[in-house]
Amino acid sequence: xxxxxxxxxxxxxxxxxxxxxxxxxxxxxxxxxxxxxxxxxxxxxxxxxxxxxxxxxxxxxxxxxxxxxxxxxxxxxxxxxxx
Numbered sequence: 594x595x596x597x598x599x600x601x602x603x604x605x606x607x608x609x610x611x612x613x614x615x616x617x618x619x620x621x622x623x624x625x626x627x628x629x630x631x632x633x634x635x636x637x638x639x640x641x642x643x644x645x646x647x648x649x650x651x652x653x654x655x656x657x658x659x660x661x662x663x664x665x666x667x668x669x670x671x672x673x674x675x676x
Contacts, residue, residue, distance in 0.1 A: 594618070595674075597667030601658045604629060607667045611675065616641050616668065624660050632661060641668045 597607045604624030610617045619633035636644050649665035652658060 595667065595671040597663070597670065599660070599663040599667075601656055602653065602660050602663055604660045604663070607660075607664055609667070609671070611641060611668075611671055614641055614672075615639060616644055619664075621660060629660055632664070636664075641672055644668055 594608060594610050599605060599607060602624065604621040606622040607619070608622075609619040615638055616636050617638065619636060621629040621633070632648075645665045645668050648661035649669075651661045653660070
């Protein structure tokens with residue numbers, strides 16, 4: 594299980610598992626509960642690199658990041674740690 598402390602967004606933490614490069618059991622602490630639960634369901638079993646490609650760089654209002662962007666950063670860090 595990987596845990597990532599977010600920066601600059603409403604959510605405070607992201608947790609997930611990586612198995613064979615795929616994302617499982619994703620959850621956020623804080624943030625827009627319904628939207629973040631929906632994102633986690635949508636990415637369940639998806640290749641982490643594809644998730645990164647799809648959500649990296651998304652912003653939220655005037656912020657230069659978003660919860661999905663923070664998820665991409667968390668997945669990149671986890672993949673680097675596994676390498």
